[in-house]
Amino acid sequence: MPSSRTRHNRGPAAASDNRAAVLAAARSLFADQGYQVPLNAIARAAGVGQGVLYRHFPTRLDLAFAVFEENFAELEALAADSGPEGFGRLWRRLVEMTVAEAAFVEMVVDARRALPDYDGPRRLAALLEEPLRRAREAGSAPATADPRDVLTAVRMVYGVTVTEPDRDHTRAAVERALGLLPRWFPPIPEGG
Amino acid sequence: MPSSRTRHNRGPAAASDNRAAVLAAARSLFADQGYQVPLNAIARAAGVGQGVLYRHFPTRLDLAFAVFEENFAELEALAADSGPEGFGRLWRRLVEMTVAEAAFVEMVVDARRALPDYDGPRRLAALLEEPLRRAREAGSAPATADPRDVLTAVRMVYGVTVTEPDRDHTRAAVERALGLLPRWFPPIPEGG
Amino acid sequence: MPSSRTRHNRGPAAASDNRAAVLAAARSLFADQGYQVPLNAIARAAGVGQGVLYRHFPTRLDLAFAVFEENFAELEALAADSGPEGFGRLWRRLVEMTVAEAAFVEMVVDARRALPDYDGPRRLAALLEEPLRRAREAGSAPATADPRDVLTAVRMVYGVTVTEPDRDHTRAAVERALGLLPRWFPPIPEGG
Amino acid sequence: MPSSRTRHNRGPAAASDNRAAVLAAARSLFADQGYQVPLNAIARAAGVGQGVLYRHFPTRLDLAFAVFEENFAELEALAADSGPEGFGRLWRRLVEMTVAEAAFVEMVVDARRALPDYDGPRRLAALLEEPLRRAREAGSAPATADPRDVLTAVRMVYGVTVTEPDRDHTRAAVERALGLLPRWFPPIPEGG
């Protein structure tokens, strides 16, 4: 009999619901408050106990991995796109993610520090390989263009994003930054 | 006779030594651990009590202002340099500072947030004005080159720096980033 | 196995015990040391960690509200008392509370400062209304007697209490003070 | 040769100036911020070093004694006043002091706690003796009126003063309190 004074323990069946709620809350708070947002704030926003968070995600990194796995998956899906526009779309999405979720980048940094053989950057490089090759073949990228350049450019955009105190100016700041990159990094379409 | 349990009070004459010790410790720890390093760690590293730090620098920003005022001064001195190479030197020094002391950039961000009329960015833009004008006249920068582009580029370099978990790779990562910027941003000379 | 270095985590079931322990410790220390007693002293006296105190009572005022809500409730119960003696009992209890728990008064002052629409004084005035009306009707209070007079008299008794350094003399000092008030404020019965 | 970097050490001749400056600052800050105002705030307001304050007044009590000795002296002068109005003036001045300088009362309390044979209250009682005797003889105070009643009444006024969060209402609150005291305590004249 559920106590009238405590929340319902909904049992094992709720586990995946809880996990999803934590992930959604984490994504939202990572985006709003950054990667270092207090974990208890995430649990609270998810409407679950602290224990649930730790059960599903023993460390902050585990949680961030799960949150941003979706980002990886989305990027990989986009990379599988065949057209000659593939690289452009991928780049634009990377920029959007960096702007909207700087925590994505911070997570990768944290992971590389904590887990020496974390493969995030390699995974990103790998998914960029083929679209970039096609761009080179199509002449929309120079022969020397390399996935590492793209990852570096993402880090550059990240730098502009996190040093902008006024969110209303972030887009303009990022546009100025993109303007400094080589032309083969397509700019963000207006209003995008 | 100084107590064996408390540190010696070296008297007011030590004030400037202590201030200098705090500044040195702060510079070192800002460089090593970033702008958000605990203030008590700085006091400890300087070999002074907490109170000394607060007496000299009531807030973290006051401390960072004092530490990085030297950076501003150095850059302004460099900017007063005449020759057509002025902008190149300034840019290289900005990059070095950003790499060695990412906290410099973080301080500016914090100041802009906390003190709406903080003039750091304007001061940087102002000192870039003249060297950049000369560079444009000498044809080593395009007519459209603007101090705001330079500040944006610094933020981009910052992004690369703080996302590099392995300090041994920072230089290579920054070089790759500089390679993506327009040619009028001179690269760092080898071994520099 | 609980560590020998850390206290036992008695689990959520202990929550209400802990809350009660904090309240009891707070009441005791408020009475002994006044409203400004360090919060960590309260946590220590309650045998709980700092966090527990902050979890249950995020601010000093929250804690004091909880402690002194009992006082309000007791006074309201007393006020519901019918007979013509109602006001006399209420007054005597108010005096006792003020003497034993000057922090009660200090809490109301703090609340008025921190929360402009704190209703403590209005609540006290309201509960006095009816008993005082009956006292006026019974001729034991003058027609002009007003709840505000009663609250003022409580503040006067408070003044005598907190300026008495020797607790053994507090009763005598308060009796002298009551002797200066109009007769419709019944004195404390001897030995009371 | 006075250093250009530190304030002038004005030598022994300045001692009494400094003492006076500290007293003036202390009176002002005691009145504004209460008896527990930080001592370094007093030194700062007086424009002297901490050491000066401690040299002249080793403890807070020593400082408060010196500040409020003037109050005692003023009251004693007033008490020497012969007319039948003597007590009334004395009482009004006591009330004014209590309202404007609650720290006066707090000092007496602190002194009684710290120095068991502090004679402040006796001194006050003594200076009240004669004026009160005259008032009794003139029929403006009852035969039972006693200096201890007056001191108690001061403590009552103090209670009203320190529990008033809004300084703009202090006068009204005190007037209500005076209205509850026996008639032989003359009220404050309007606008007084």
Added chain:
DNA sequence: AATGAATGAGCCTTCATTCAT
């Protein structure tokens, strides 16, 4: 398996008091 409370270390800040010059 979920709950949500407990713990305590850590950091921030203030201020009474001491003391070299």
Added chain:
DNA sequence: CATGAATGAAGGCTCATTCAT
């Protein structure tokens, strides 16, 4: 004697992590 800096204890608050139920 004055100066004014140094000290460090104290207290406030937060949050990562653990754990009884």
